[in-house]
Amino acid sequence: MKNKKPNALQIWKHLEDHLVPRLCLSVIDRAVYSHLLRHSRLEGKLRLRFSIPWLARGIRLSGGATREAVRRLVARGALRLLERSCKAGHVVEVRLPDEIRAVRPGRIGRRGARPLPRGIDFEVDFLKNGALRHRIHVRERGRCFYCLRRLTPLIRCLDHVVPRVSFGGNSYRNLASCCLQCNSQKRDRSAGDFLRWLYRERRLTAAELAERLRALDALASGKLPPPLTVAANPLPRKGRPPLHPASP
8 A cells, every 4th residue: 555755854853852752662662663664654655564573673673572662552553553463474554653643743732631640651561560450440440441330359350452462562551440241352352342342232321432432542642640649549439420531
């Protein structure tokens, strides 16, 4: 698939001024993104098929570090994974900096995006210990992120919003507290498709579906960081109010 070649100078300005600081890209993430961008959009191609070994050789990194960087870029919206195959490789849509929703400089302020609290890091693995996992549960205020049912410690778990098989990582932007039933039924489906399935199954109302889709967008763009101090969070309230009223 061909696409008009963009202005490389303008792209690199957006990369330096907006993409790297807003997504907190590491040196490895930046190298991977730049290499994929060089072989796709800067050559007029919207999509790119590649293998992890080819990419690792091109940027002189190990395969494991390269694979994890691709997962982080997919989770942050810099890449859109279209196909994944052990034999045929991966097909991604490489997005330009101004095409990534969380990075568009002209729209961030109008949407009321909140800056990340100090102490919250994109790179933290929120599955590495119980304290970090508990922060994700507290953020959802005792409700399943998907079906909104009330949770107890016995029926709750953490779900990868973007599945691991689709390069979903362990950052707070890709983890949600949910019930065991939703975790089992979602499997490798996208979160948006699963929410619509819940609506068709009458487990969500139309208003709840719309609110959950907004929360999903807010989570992916980094607007729902977990609390810095767990004790400051309110207990779950009765009924089914929106869990994140500040979400756009």
